[in-house]
Amino acid sequence: MTDQTPVALPRINEPAPNFTAPTTHGERSLSDYHGKWLVLFSHPADFTPVCTTEFIGFAKAQDRFAELNTELLGLSIDSHYAHIAWVRAIKEKFDVDINFPIIADLSMQVAKAYGMIQPGASDTAAVRATFIIDPEGVLRAMVYYPMSNGRSIDEFVRLVEALQTSDANKVATPEGWKPGDKVIVPPPATAEAAERRSSEGYDTVDWYFSTREL
Known part of the structure; x- marks a missing residue:
C-alpha cells in the first residue's frame, strides 16, 4: 500500500529550508549562496535518459544563469560516486561539461525538507522539483514535474529574470x-x-x- 502521509512542502516567500550536504564539489550549505540567487533542482536518478537531457540543458544555460547572479545546484538520492561517474559519462558521450555541484542525498534529508519525495511517484527517488531561492535565502518559486517529462530550462532562466525585474521595479x-x-x-x-x-x-x-x- 502506498504511504498516503501528506508531503510537507516549503512555502513561497518564507526562508528556504537550511541544509548542509556533500556534493561533487565538496560540502555545500544554503548559507554558501547568500548574496546570490540559487536554482536548486532535483532529479530522480543518475544514468537515466530524461535526467541526462535536463543536466545537459542546465549546463548549456549555466552562463546565462551566471549573468543573472544565479548559481545552479543539482540533487538526487544517489552517491557522489554515482554523480561523478555520470558527469564523466555525459562528458564522454555528449561532450558537455557539468560544472555545477550535485548533492548526494543518500539520507534524503534535503529531499524531504524540500518536499522532493512524492509518495504517489516514488518513496525512494526525488521527483523533478525546482526551487528558486533569492540572495536572502527566501524561497521565491517552486515547480514540480513528473518523472516522465523533462523541464524547460529556458523557463527557469525567464522566471529568474522576471523575479529580479519585479523586485527591482x-x-x-x-x-x-x-x-x-x-x-x-x-x-x-x-x-x-x-x-x-x-x-x-x-x-x-x-x-x-x-x-x-x-
Missing part, C-alpha cells in the same frame, strides 16, 4: 513575459487612486489593468 510580469516586454503596474488600492489611474500615463485598459515600459 515593484511591478508584476504578464504571461510569457521576457526582458523588453511591458510590465504590469500594481492596481490601485483605493477608489480615489482608481479614479486617477487613467491620467497617470500608463497604458491602461481598465482601472485595475495597466502596463508600462521599463
